[in-house]
Amino acid sequence: MTSTSVVRLVMSREIRQRLRSKAFAVSTAVLSIGVLGAGVLTRVLSDDGSPTKYQVAVVGELPDGFADAVAQTAKALDIEVRLQPAVQRQVADRRVRDDAVDAAIDVGAADLVSRNDPADELAAVIDNAWRVTQSRQAAADAGLDDSQIDEILSPSPLGSSVLEADNERDDGVGNLVGTTAAILLFIAINAFGGLVLTGVVEEKSSGVVEVLLAHVRAHQLLAGKVFGIGVIAMAQMSATIAAGLISLRISGRSIPLDVWIGLPTTVFWFLLGFVLYSTLFALAGSFVSRQEDAQSASAPISMVFTIGYLAVFALGTNPTSTVTRIVSVLPPFAPLLMPLRMSVGAASIIEIVVAAIGLIAATFGMLRLAGSVYGRTLLHRGSRLRWKQALRMRS
Amino acid sequence: MLQVTEISKSFGDLRALDAISLSVGRGQIVGFLGPNGAGKSTTMRAIMGLIATDGGSMTWDGAPISSATRRRFGYMPAERGMYPKMTVRDEVVYFARLAGMQKRAAQAAAATWMERLGIDGRADDEVQALSSGNQQRVQLAIALVHDPELLILDEPFSGLDPLAVENMKVVLSEQLADGTSVLFSSHQLDLVADVSRDVIIIEAGRVVLQGDVSDIRQRAASRHVIVGFDAECDWQPAAPGVEVVDRHARRIHLRVPRSMDPASLLSSAGAAGHVVEFSFAPPDLSEVFLESIAGQNLHHSVLDRARAVR
Numbered sequence: 001m002t003s004t005s006v007v008r009l010v011m012s013r014e015i016r017q018r019l020r021s022k023a024f025a026v027s028t029a030v031l032s033i034g035v036l037g038a039g040v041l042t043r044v045l046s047d048d049g050s051p052t053k054y055q056v057a058v059v060g061e062l063p064d065g066f067a068d069a070v071a072q073t074a075k076a077l078d079i080e081v082r083l084q085p086a087v088q089r090q091v092a093d094r095r096v097r098d099d100a101v102d103a104a105i106d107v108g109a110a111d112l113v114s115r116n117d118p119a120d121e122l123a124a125v126i127d128n129a130w131r132v133t134q135s136r137q138a139a140a141d142a143g144l145d146d147s148q149i150d151e152i153l154s155p156s157p158l159g160s161s162v163l164e165a166d167n168e169r170d171d172g173v174g175n176l177v178g179t180t181a182a183i184l185l186f187i188a189i190n191a192f193g194g195l196v197l198t199g200v201v202e203e204k205s206s207g208v209v210e211v212l213l214a215h216v217r218a219h220q221l222l223a224g225k226v227f228g229i230g231v232i233a234m235a236q237m238s239a240t241i242a243a244g245l246i247s248l249r250i251s252g253r254s255i256p257l258d259v260w261i262g263l264p265t266t267v268f269w270f271l272l273g274f275v276l277y278s279t280l281f282a283l284a285g286s287f288v289s290r291q292e293d294a295q296s297a298s299a300p301i302s303m304v305f306t307i308g309y310l311a312v313f314a315l316g317t318n319p320t321s322t323v324t325r326i327v328s329v330l331p332p333f334a335p336l337l338m339p340l341r342m343s344v345g346a347a348s349i350i351e352i353v354v355a356a357i358g359l360i361a362a363t364f365g366m367l368r369l370a371g372s373v374y375g376r377t378l379l380h381r382g383s384r385l386r387w388k389q390a391l392r393m394r395s
Numbered sequence: 396m397l398q399v400t401e402i403s404k405s406f407g408d409l410r411a412l413d414a415i416s417l418s419v420g421r422g423q424i425v426g427f428l429g430p431n432g433a434g435k436s437t438t439m440r441a442i443m444g445l446i447a448t449d450g451g452s453m454t455w456d457g458a459p460i461s462s463a464t465r466r467r468f469g470y471m472p473a474e475r476g477m478y479p480k481m482t483v484r485d486e487v488v489y490f491a492r493l494a495g496m497q498k499r500a501a502q503a504a505a506a507t508w509m510e511r512l513g514i515d516g517r518a519d520d521e522v523q524a525l526s527s528g529n530q531q532r533v534q535l536a537i538a539l540v541h542d543p544e545l546l547i548l549d550e551p552f553s554g555l556d557p558l559a560v561e562n563m564k565v566v567l568s569e570q571l572a573d574g575t576s577v578l579f580s581s582h583q584l585d586l587v588a589d590v591s592r593d594v595i596i597i598e599a600g601r602v603v604l605q606g607d608v609s610d611i612r613q614r615a616a617s618r619h620v621i622v623g624f625d626a627e628c629d630w631q632p633a634a635p636g637v638e639v640v641d642r643h644a645r646r647i648h649l650r651v652p653r654s655m656d657p658a659s660l661l662s663s664a665g666a667a668g669h670v671v672e673f674s675f676a677p678p679d680l681s682e683v684f685l686e687s688i689a690g691q692n693l694h695h696s697v698l699d700r701a702r703a704v705r
Contacts, residue, residue, distance in 0.1 A: 001466070001495040009492050017481070207476035211537060214443040214470040215493045217462060379445055 006216050010224020011231065018195070018232045027191070028236045032243040039247025052079045054122045057086040057095050060107030063137060069129035077121050174262075175316070178340030180244075181266045182312040184237065185336055189274055189305065192233035193281040199225055200285030200378075201294045209378050218375030223367070226278045233274060234267075262343045268356075273335025276363045277305060279370045286377040287385035297384060308333040312340055319346035329355040331362035396420045397545055397576060402441055402451030404600075411437045413600040414451070417578075419545070424567065424577040426587040426608075428680070429597040435580040436473050438597075439547050442578075443470050455545065466494050469543035471534050473550045473580075479523035483514060486522055487536050494541035501540070508536040511566065528559055535563070539570070546570065548579040552586065564590055584681040596684050603687050612677035615686060620649040620657070622664045623672030630667035632660065646672070653677075 018024045067083060074081045084101065086092045092104035096115050102122060104113040112118065112126055132153065139149040203209050203221075212221055241263070284298040311333060315324040319341045328337035328347070334355040341347040347355075369391075376393040377385055397419040404412040412434050419425045427435050440446050442453060444465055453460045477486055484505060491501035509515040512532040517525055522533055531554060538546060546567075552560050567577060567590065581587050587594065588608055596604040604611055619640075622630070627644045634655065641648040651660070657675040664670050678686070 006493065009489075013489055016485075017478075202478075206479055207472060207474045208478055209476070210440075210443075210445060210472040210474075211470060211476040211490065212493070213445055214468070215466055215490070 003217075003220055006220045007224045007227065010216070010221055011228035014199070014225055014228025015231055018229065024232065024236070028239055031236065031240045035240055035243040035247050036250070037247075039250035042247075042251035052121075054079060054081045054103070054119070055084060055101040056081060056122070056126065057084050057092040057101045057104035058107065059086055059089045059092045059104060059109075062105075062107055063133040065136060066129050066133045069132045070125055073125045073128050077125065079121055079125070081122065081125055174344040175340070177262045178343035179312065179316060181262065181269075181339040181343065182309065182316075182336045184240065185266075185270050185273060185339070186305075186309045188233050188237055188270065189277050189335075190302075192229050192236075192274065193277045193301075193305075195229050195232075196225060196278040197281040197285045197294055197298050198291060199229070200282045201288060201291050204286065204289055204378060205291065213375065213379065218378060219367075219371035221378075222279070222282055222370055222374050226275060226282060229278065230271070230274055234271075237267075237270065262339065265342055266339045269335040269339050269359075272356075272359045272363050276331065276335070276359065276366055277301065279363075279366045283370050283374065283377065283390070286374055287380075287387075287390060289381065289384075293384050300387070304332050308336040312336050316340050319344050325351060329358060331355075331359045334359045396456060397442070397578065398452075398454045398457075399438070399442065400452045400454075402438070402448045402453065404437060404441060404446060404448050411600050412441070412448070415597065415600065415602060416451075417595050417602070417605070419576045419578050421576055422571055422574045423593065424571055424579070424591040426591040426594040427578055427580040427597070428584050428587065428594050428684075429580075429582065431582050433582075433597045434600040435582075435597065436549055437600075439470075439549050439578070439580060440472075442547055443468065466541075467544045469538035469541065469546045471538040471546075471548045471551055473553075475527075475530055475534055477522050477530065477533060477537070480521055482519050482521055483509065483525070483533050484518040486533060487540050490537045491540040494543075496541055504540050504542070505536070508540050512536050513562070527554060528556060531555060531559070535566070539566070544575060546575055546577045546579070548577065550581060551579050552581060552583070584684055585679050588680060594680070596680075596687075598684075598688050604684060608680060609677075611683055612680065615678050615683045616653055617650050617678060617686075618653055618655065618657075619674070619676050619678060620651055620660060621672065621674045622647050622649070622660075622670060624664075624668040625671050626668065628668035630664055632663060634660070634663075 062083070070081050070083065086095065086104070089106055089109075092101075092106070093113060095101045096104050096113055099115065102114065103118045103126070105111070105126065106113060110130075112123065117123075118126075135153060136149055139152060144152070203212065209221075280301045281298055284301060285294060288294055288297045311327055315321070315327060315337065318324055324337070324341070324346075327333050328341055329351055338347060338352065338355050342352065373390050373393045377390050380393075397417075399415065399417045401414040401416050402412055403410070403414055415434065415438055417425070417427070417438075427438070429435050437446065441448050442460070444460070444462060455464050458464070478489075481489070487505040487509060488501045491504055492498065496504065506515070506518075509518055512535060514525075514529055514532050514536065517529060522530060525533065531551075535548075535551065538548065551563060555563060567579075571577060577591075579587075579591075584596070592607050592609070594605065594608055594611070595602055623646045624630070625645070630647065632647075632649060634651070636652040636655070638650040639647065640650050657673075660675070661670065661673055664673070677683075
């Protein structure tokens, strides 16, 4: 029997065993329904996407050009402002108090009336229109003609040229996609790395390794377990991502291009990160004979992984700093940080390549190292092994 | 044929195996005996490649044992080794497939063995739901399912009720008839006498006795003599080297040198009273074993006390 067919047998047992388990079905359902639900909720809570409308009562006669200026600025801010003529100040005040209008302008008193503070965008629109019309009036009073006034009020705009192009797209979507990817990776690697850990301890504590290793080699067992649970993890991730995409559609948003670009690279980082961490978890599991000791054996790995996760938030806001650059190419952190840096466009090609090669090398190195000690540590009986002891068991 | 030649293994300062040699021929069953901690499991685990030996060699049919060879062996560890949450059927099929069987053949063989071992009614139950006796049967099915050439069974009889022991013996004898070789261990030295004629007895990592059970017993220096009278009798056997082990009103138990002539003993007893029972037999395996290791006197007294209690 070839090594691959042994690994495939071990894999299929792992997959079948997980598919049979209720925990997997429940967690997949909860994740998918949760993500779908978020989409539905967004749809229900959000408006229909048309611009926000404001009603403004007007006391007195507006200066010439005011309505035009309001309409122009409002359009730029993607809002709609309707001006309602109202004869009396008291009437206007009452409407403001009753929330029948969002604000009122008393032209004579040069006053913008609102119940609480007016919305920033509304205040800006009105204020701007006021200044423009006042300036125009003042200029006309000073004896300037229309063309001169236009010249004063519409100066030629200041151009801009960039010496060092920054390809960072601070558009929010990239950041969201990258952060979401990191969160998903963190959840998935924790959950499924945990399955690898407890799976190995179960094999050891039930004594089944004795029979297994009489038939198959330790590294085949290790590979089958990590890859088998990896397939399960990918299945759940795919279900969640699919639910996420559907959820975006339900919420009425188009799926940004960044998501489509980010997906395959995220899968790449996830797969390698999963194999790296799961192999470590499997190794830690092979050090102990009881489930109670599993957590303490894997604590150093969880700690490194959690540091990487926290770095996503600590360094993610500053994706081009030197510290971020260095940390994000280190193999234990690259799977969490690179998707974020790539999705905001902050990672250079060289950094991506270095991080990818480093991670691939680290993963292979880890698989080889684990393969060389796993058989010994798995059959070790008695007290919990330390990492140092285990490494000395290399064959 | 399995040939193990002078394998040794140390764990730190402890010399667990000290140049152990043994062989099991095709279709032969060999009992591997010794007290707890003698090195039986360690030897078996070494044969199954579960620990690396410090020296010595192991061959099957003349070729060094590789992992491919071991796939043709069946192994039952002393402690149970199964996935607790798999069903009995899945478990047996899985190990058959790991041993290299195709899916169909594995399923068929699993069905056959579950039936032969009387666990077919529990095929779709999880292993952890079974009684320990039934789990032991599943373990045996796993060892047998791929029709191995050599069976390595570590304490297969421990924890079994008498009926299950008989069932196990029947299964083993059928395997032997098919040409399978069997090496099984037990710390109950006398229990295995009717299972196998060939035994290897180890103590503290060394082989102390090996060969045919009756030969080993015959070679022992002493014989046990039991004489029963029809009435109370105070016969005093007067011969050099005779030891009274136990005495009742109408029954006396002696230990005598192997060289003593039973006929002269019987006539001496016959002169003292009417003899209704007379036996002259070599000691059983456990006593031979105790005799053969150091500190004989101490062990005799232990043994005699044990007999007196019986």
